[in-house]
Amino acid sequence: MRKAVVLAAATWAAFAAPGALAQSATAVQSLPVTGQTPQVCTLQQGDLRTGELINFRGADGDTLRVLELVDPRTLKAQSARASVFLSAVCNFPHRIRIESRDNGLWPIEGPVSPDQPSFATALPYQISYTWADRSGTLQADAKVRRAHESRADVDSPAAGDVRIDIELDAGASNTQLGAPVLAGNYADTLRIFLEPR
Numbered sequence: 001m002r003k004a005v006v007l008a009a010a011t012w013a014a015f016a017a018p019g020a021l022a023q024s025a026t027a028v029q030s031l032p033v034t035g036q037t038p039q040v041c042t043l044q045q046g047d048l049r050t051g052e053l054i055n056f057r058g059a060d061g062d063t064l065r066v067l068e069l070v071d072p073r074t075l076k077a078q079s080a081r082a083s084v085f086l087s088a089v090c091n092f093p094h095r096i097r098i099e100s101r102d103n104g105l106w107p108i109e110g111p112v113s114p115d116q117p118s119f120a121t122a123l124p125y126q127i128s129y130t131w132a133d134r135s136g137t138l139q140a141d142a143k144v145r146r147a148h149e150s151r152a153d154v155d156s157p158a159a160g161d162v163r164i165d166i167e168l169d170a171g172a173s174n175t176q177l178g179a180p181v182l183a184g185n186y187a188d189t190l191r192i193f194l195e196p197r
Contacts, residue, residue: 041090041194043162048084055080056166066168069123075180077123079170088131089159090194096131096162097193099149104142104174105186120173120181127190128165132158140188142174153197162192 048058055078057065066080105123122142129136131154138150171178 037091039092039196041094042088043192043194044087046084046086046164047161048082052083054082056082058082058084064166069186070181074178076178077120077168077170077172077181080166080168082166084164084166086162086164086192087160088162088194089157090154091157093153093155093157093197095151095153095193095195095197096129096134096136097149097151097195098127098129098136098138098164099147099191099193100127100138100140101147101189101191102140102145103148103188104140104145105168105188106142106145107182107184108187109184116182117175118179120175120179122174123168123172123181123186124174125166125168125172125188128167129192130163131194132156132160142172162194164190164192166190 045060046058046062048064055067057067064082064084066078068078069080070076071078105125107121122145124142125140127138127140127150129138129150131152134152134154136150136152138148140148173179173181
């Protein structure tokens, strides 16, 4: 009987002051908010800045043409320099890789007879690059027509400009320095990669 009286009193107190109980009780519900950013690297079209082209012309930031490949009197390669800037961002540690498809400037028409040692049949050139806190070089020596690359690991995310400096030395030749260059159209493709390590 005593238990019943106590229960009745507790029930009466709950009905007598419903606002008091509501103010002292707190309900909590967590609502997680999440998202994911994929690992992404981007490279924009190259930017050719005034004063950064010597004996080069750029139709756009992705195609360069040597204005005068050879000296018209001696037919030796003339020097040429260009700097290209590519806006880039990579949101994770990554690698920069620079690749010369042909390891030098080679005739577009196909292979050249190797029995012309007194003439240049391909032209070597140098590439220097800077990205984030890394820099490197690639010597496209034109000794063998093949892909040739340089790479550097970048330990943190980075944003800014990739700078590519291309330089063809006066007298460059795959046979002997200062050799006259055989007639033809010469080309190479330079590829720039920002990629996972």
